[in-house]
Amino acid sequence: MYNNFFKRFLDFIVAFILLFLLSPIIFLTYLLIKILLKGPALFKQQRPGKDHKIFTIYKFRTMTDKKNSLGELLPDSERLTGLGKFIRKTSLDELPQLYNVFRGEMSFIGPRPLLIEYLPLYSERQKKRHYIRPGITGWAQVNGRNAISWEQKFEYDIYYIQHLSLLLDMKIIFLTIKKVIISEDINQQGQATVERFKG
Numbered sequence: 001m002y003n004n005f006f007k008r009f010l011d012f013i014v015a016f017i018l019l020f021l022l023s024p025i026i027f028l029t030y031l032l033i034k035i036l037l038k039g040p041a042l043f044k045q046q047r048p049g050k051d052h053k054i055f056t057i058y059k060f061r062t063m064t065d066k067k068n069s070l071g072e073l074l075p076d077s078e079r080l081t082g083l084g085k086f087i088r089k090t091s092l093d094e095l096p097q098l099y100n101v102f103r104g105e106m107s108f109i110g111p112r113p114l115l116i117e118y119l120p121l122y123s124e125r126q127k128k129r130h131y132i133r134p135g136i137t138g139w140a141q142v143n144g145r146n147a148i149s150w151e152q153k154f155e156y157d158i159y160y161i162q163h164l165s166l167l168l169d170m171k172i173i174f175l176t177i178k179k180v181i182i183s184e185d186i187n188q189q190g191q192a193t194v195e196r197f198k199g
Contacts, residue, residue, distance in 0.1 A: 002165060008104065015098050015102040019102060022095060036083050038064075044056050047134070049106065050132055057105075062087050064079045066078065098136075101136065105133070106135060109169045110160070111132070111135065111140065111161075112134060118197050128157075129154060139168070140157055141179070143156050146194045
């Protein structure tokens, strides 16, 4: 009952309220990125959601498009700006995903939506992470986020799917707020972004 109806109902109502209440912060962040990073403020990318249905995820851009003499993008660590680091540290980059939640493509809580190219690399067990809507945050995010291995993340995702409940969602929300406040587990050690999944 909770997963089939009430969870989606809560997602819709809360996303609508937060989009309204946080609109000044969203607009200010948008302006700062446009002015300081130049180019588009939003990062858009195709991601697989529930039942592998493809949707466009929205995030605030945190890196420049600087390239080397060969026209290739510089490493992430060199393109991540001071503003970008602050936006990631405070999780402001995730705010545009409220629109994805409002539309029903995502939930507040669930496995993080990953790259389409990862789909053929999953084991049968790991594919279960697509049984439900992906989330802005999830059980893996509050148990290590980008500081743990891919295998550990997927096991946390599967645990969440098997134990999904309102009580667990409330616990994840509380732990997420705590993680954001203390800026814990944002990146893998020594890397600006998470290492790619290779199967």
